Amino acid sequence: xxxxxxxxxxxxxxxxxxxxxxxxxxxxxxxxxxxxxxxxxxxxxxxxxxxxxxxxxxxxxxxxxxxxxxxxxxxxxxxxxxxxxxxxxxxxxxxxxxxxxxxxxxxxxxxxxxxxxxxxxxxxxxxxxxxxxxxxxxxxxxxxxxxxxxxxxxxxxxxxxxxxxxxxxxxxxxxxxxxxxxxxxxxxxxxxxxxxxxxxxxxxxxxxxxxxxxxxxxxxxxxxxxxxxxxxxxxxxxxxxxxxxxxxxxxxxxxxxxxxxxxxxxxxxxxxxxxxxxxxxxxxxxxxxxxxxxxxxxxxxxxxxxxxxxxxxxxxxxxxxxxxxxxxxxxxxxxxxxxxxxxxxxxxxxxxxxxxxxxxxxxxxxxxxxxxxxxxxxxxxxxxxxxxxxx
Amino acid sequence: xxxxxxxxxxxxxxxxxxxxxxxxxxxxxxxxxxxxxxxxxxxxxxxxxxxxxxxxxxxxxxxxxxxxxxxxxxxxxxxxxxxxxxxxxxxxxxxxxxxxxxxx
Amino acid sequence: xxxxxxxxxxxxxxxxxxxxxxxxxxxxxxxxxxxxxxxxxxxxxxxxxxxxxxxxxxxxxxxxxxxxxxxxxxxxxxxxxxxxxxxxxxxxxxxxxxxxxxxxxxxxxxxxxxxxxxxxxxxxxxxxxxxxxxxxxxxxxxxxxxxxxxxxxxxxxxxxxxxxxxxxxxxxxxxxxxxxxxxxxxxxxxxxxxxxxxxxxxxxxxxxxxxxxxxxxxxxxxxxxxxxxxxxxxxxxxxxxxxxxxxxxxxxxxxxxxxxxxxxxxxxxxxxxxxxxxxxxxxxxxxxxxxxxx
Numbered sequence: 031x032x033x034x035x036x037x038x039x040x041x042x043x044x045x046x047x048x049x050x051x052x053x054x055x056x057x058x059x060x061x062x063x064x065x066x067x068x069x070x071x072x073x074x075x076x077x078x079x080x081x082x083x084x085x086x087x088x089x090x091x092x093x094x095x096x097x098x099x100x101x102x103x104x105x106x107x108x109x110x111x112x113x114x115x116x117x118x119x120x121x122x123x124x125x126x127x128x129x130x131x132x133x134x135x136x137x138x139x140x141x142x143x144x145x146x147x148x149x150x151x152x153x154x155x156x157x158x159x160x161x162x163x164x165x166x167x168x169x170x171x172x173x174x175x176x177x178x179x180x181x182x183x184x185x186x187x188x189x190x191x192x193x194x195x196x197x198x199x200x201x202x203x204x205x206x207x208x209x210x211x212x213x214x215x216x217x218x219x220x221x222x223x224x225x226x227x228x229x230x231x232x233x234x235x236x237x238x239x240x241x242x243x244x245x246x247x248x249x250x251x252x253x254x255x256x257x258x259x260x261x262x263x264x265x266x267x268x269x270x271x272x273x274x275x276x277x278x279x280x281x282x283x284x285x286x287x288x289x290x291x292x293x294x295x296x297x298x299x300x301x302x303x304x305x306x307x308x309x310x311x312x313x314x315x316x317x318x319x320x321x322x323x324x325x326x327x328x329x330x331x332x333x334x335x336x337x338x339x340x341x342x343x344x345x346x347x348x349x350x351x352x353x354x355x356x357x358x359x360x361x362x363x364x365x366x367x368x369x370x371x372x373x374x375x376x377x378x379x380x381x382x383x384x385x386x387x388x389x390x391x392x393x394x395x396x397x398x399x400x401x402x403x404x405x406x407x408x409x410x411x412x413x414x415x416x417x418x419x420x421x
Numbered sequence: 422x423x424x425x426x427x428x429x430x431x432x433x434x435x436x437x438x439x440x441x442x443x444x445x446x447x448x449x450x451x452x453x454x455x456x457x458x459x460x461x462x463x464x465x466x467x468x469x470x471x472x473x474x475x476x477x478x479x480x481x482x483x484x485x486x487x488x489x490x491x492x493x494x495x496x497x498x499x500x501x502x503x504x505x506x507x508x509x510x511x512x513x514x515x516x517x518x519x520x521x522x523x524x525x
Numbered sequence: 526x527x528x529x530x531x532x533x534x535x536x537x538x539x540x541x542x543x544x545x546x547x548x549x550x551x552x553x554x555x556x557x558x559x560x561x562x563x564x565x566x567x568x569x570x571x572x573x574x575x576x577x578x579x580x581x582x583x584x585x586x587x588x589x590x591x592x593x594x595x596x597x598x599x600x601x602x603x604x605x606x607x608x609x610x611x612x613x614x615x616x617x618x619x620x621x622x623x624x625x626x627x628x629x630x631x632x633x634x635x636x637x638x639x640x641x642x643x644x645x646x647x648x649x650x651x652x653x654x655x656x657x658x659x660x661x662x663x664x665x666x667x668x669x670x671x672x673x674x675x676x677x678x679x680x681x682x683x684x685x686x687x688x689x690x691x692x693x694x695x696x697x698x699x700x701x702x703x704x705x706x707x708x709x710x711x712x713x714x715x716x717x718x719x720x721x722x723x724x725x726x727x728x729x730x731x732x733x734x735x736x737x738x739x740x741x742x743x744x745x746x747x748x749x750x751x752x753x754x755x756x757x758x759x760x761x762x763x764x765x766x767x768x769x770x771x772x773x774x775x776x777x778x779x780x781x782x783x784x785x786x787x788x789x790x791x792x793x794x795x796x797x798x799x800x801x802x803x804x805x806x807x808x809x810x811x812x813x814x815x816x817x818x819x
Contacts, residue, residue: 086808097608104612257597266600450553497558
C-alpha cells in the first residue's frame with residue numbers, strides 16, 4: 031500500500047537530519063510518539079509535537095526514557111505506529127524495553143542520534159560508539175535491524191524504511207544517526223504519497239478461535255492483532271508458547287528464541303544493504319557509515335587521484351551487518367580500512383568476517399569530531415600492499 | 422371477624438430460601454478462607470485429600486447454608502461458590518440460576 | 526458422596542477467567558486470587574464489553590493476574606505497566622484500561638510512573654495489591670514494609686518508614702483513592718465497580734496476605750490469621766485525610782474511600798488545549814478512537 035497523504039510533506043525542503051527523520055516517521059504513518067528530551071535528538075520530537083496534532087497524531091513527553099520506550103509499545107498494541115527518539119544515556123535506559131519488543135515481537139522504531147560517550151560524554155558532539163550496543167545492548171539472545179543514514183535525505187527515507195522493516199519482521203528497528211547528520215541541513219526531497227511504499231501491519235484474518243498469537247508462517251513472523259478486537263491475547267516478556275502464555279522450559283525457549291533470532295538471521299542477506307563506490311577493482315576498501323562515510327568518500331576520491339585503487343563500502347543497514355558482500359569483497363581486496371568515531375566496534379565485525387584473508391586496519395577515535403579526508407587518505411596509503419621487489 | 426384458630430403447639434416456621442455450594446475440589450488449595458468466613462459457619466474441611474494433597478471444603482450442615490455466596494467471593498481459586506435455592510432448586514432470583522444449565 | 530466426582534457447573538465468574546490455566550501459581554492463603562474474584566464480579570456487574578477491557582500488569586505475584594483473566598492482557602516489564610497502559614489508552618481511548626500489579630512493582634521501581642500518571646490524570650484503573658513484600662523473589666523488603674518487620678533483606682528488622690500509598694496517590698493527583706483488604710470482599714468488589722465507572726486515574730490499594738513469606742517470616746500465622754487481623758484492625762473511615770492512614774506493623778488499618786473528586790482527564794486536556802490553540806486546524810484526539818491508529 032502507499033502512504034497516507036496527510037502525513038507526507040511532499041516537496042523540496044531544506045531540513046536538518048532530525049527534522050527529516052520526523053517527516054520520515056509521519057510519512058510512514060506514525061501518529062504516536064513518546065519521548066524525553068536529550069541532545070541531539072530532541073528536535074525530532076519537537077517537530078513531531080508540532081506536526082502530529084495537525085494529522086490526528088500526538089506526541090507525549092513522558093517522565094523518562096523507560097516510560098517512553100514502553101509507552102510506544104502500548105500504543106502499537108492498540109493499533110498505532112509509534113516511535114521514540116534518544117541519544118546515548120537514554121538509549122542505555124531503553125535497553126530493557128528493546129528486549130521486551132524483541133521478545134513480544136512488537137514492531138516499533140527507536141532513533142538514537144549518537145553523541146560522544148560513555149555516560150554523559152559530549153552531549154553536543156558526534157560519536158559512533160553505540161553501534162555494538164544497538165545490536166547487543168539488551169540482555170539475552172535476540173536480533174533486530176538497525177539503519178544508519180548519512181544525510182538528511184536518508185534520515186527521511188531510512189526512518190520511513192525502519193517502520194516498514196518493523197512491520198515486516200515484527201522487530202524493534204533502530205535508526206542509528208549521529209549528531210552531525212542530525213544537525214546538518216541539506217536538500218530533502220519528499221515524494222508524493224502515492225510513490226511511497228508502506229508495509230502495513232500484518233493483521234491476521236483468522237478468527238479468535240483459530241488464531242495463535244505466536245504461531246509463525248514460513249518466514250518466521252507471526253500475524254498480529256491489536257487489543258480491543260476480541261482476540262483476548264496474552265502478551266508477556268516471559269518465554270512463552272504459541273498461545274502466548276508463559277512456559278518456563280528448555281523446549282519453549284528453544285522453540286521461541288530460536289525463531290526470534292532466525293527471523294532476521296535467515297533473511298540477513300535480503301535485509302542487508304550497502305552502498306559501494308569503486309569497489310569492483312579496489313585493492314584497499316574503506317568501510318564507514320554515517321557522517322564518516324561522507325568523509326571517507328572524499329578520501330577515496332583523493333586516493334584514486336593519486337593512483338591508489340581505493341573503494342568505499344558503506345553499510346546502510348548496519349545490523350544485520352553485510353556479511354555476504356564483505357565476504358565477496360574479501361576474496362579480492364588487499365586490505366580493509368575501517369573508519370569509525372569510536373575506539374573499535376565495527377572493525378570487530380570486519381575482522382571476524384574477513385577472517386584473515388586480508389589485513390584489517392582501524393582508524394578510530396573517541397568521538398567529538400569528524401575525521402578529515404587527509405587522515406583517512408593517509409591510512410589508505412599506509413595500507414597499500416608493499417610492492418614485490420623486482421629481480 | 423373470623424380468625425383462623427392457630428393449631429396447638431409452635432407455629433410451623435415459614436419455608437426459608439436455602440442455599441447450596443458447588444465445590445471444585447481439584448482447584449482447592451485448602452486455604453480455609455471459605456470456612457473461616459462463612460457467616461452461618463456451615464463449612465468444614467473434608468477428611469479426604471484432593472490429588473494435590475489439600476483438604477477441600479464441604480457443607481457440615483447443608484440445611485444451614487443460606488446461599489449467600491460469600492465463600493464464592495473469598496475463594497482465591499474459584500473452587501467454591503454458593504447459590505440460593507427455592508424449594509430445593511436454584512432460585513430464579515439468584516443471578517446464578519442460569520448457571521445450572523451452563524456448559525463448562 | 527465425594528465432591529471430586531460430582532461435576533460442578535461452572536462458577537459464573539469463569540466467563541472472564543482462563544480456567545484452563547488453573548490452579549494458579551499463587552500460594553494457599555494468598556489473597557491475590559480473592560482480589561481477582563472481586564474484580565471478576567465487578568467486571569461482570571459493570572456490564573462492560575469484555576472485548577474492550579484490557580488488563581496490564583507488571584512483574585511479581587500480583588503481576589500474574591494478567592495471565593488468568595480472559596481479556597486482552599499484557600504482562601509487561603517491572604514497574605512499567607503504567608506507561609505501557611498510558612500508550613495503549615492514548616492510542617485507543619475506547620479501551621477500559623486496568624493496571625493490576627503489586628506494591629513493589631507499582632510504587633517501588635514503578636513509583637515515578639505512578640505519580641506522573643496520577644498527575645496527568647490518565648484514565649487508568651490501578652489496582653495495587655499490597656502484601657508488604659516483594660513476594661515473587663522470595664520476600665524482600667518493599668517500600669510498603671512496615672518499620673521493624675522482618676524480610677530477607679532486612680533480617681534484623683526494617684529500618685525504613687514505608688510509603689502511605691493513599692497519601693501519595695492523592696498528593697500526585699488521583700481522582701479516586703480507596704483502600705480495602707482481601708477480607709472486605711463485598712466492599713472491594715463495589716469499589717472496583719466504582720473505579721471502572723470513574724473517569725480519570727482511579728487507585729485502589731488492596732491489602733493482602735503473603736503467607737509463605739511476609740507472614741511466615743514475621744510469625745503472623747497463615748492467610749486466615751492475616752485476614753482475621755484485617756477484619757479486627759480495620760476501621761472504615763470514608764473521606765479520612767490520607768496523611769492519617771499510614772500503616773504500622775500489625776497496627777490499625779484505615780479502610781474506605783478517601784478521595785473521590787472530579788478533575789479534567791488527560792485526553793480531555795489534550796483536546797481542550799490543542800483545540801483552543803489550533804482551532805479548526807486541530808484534527809482531534811481520542812474522540813472516535815481511530816485517530817492515532819489511522
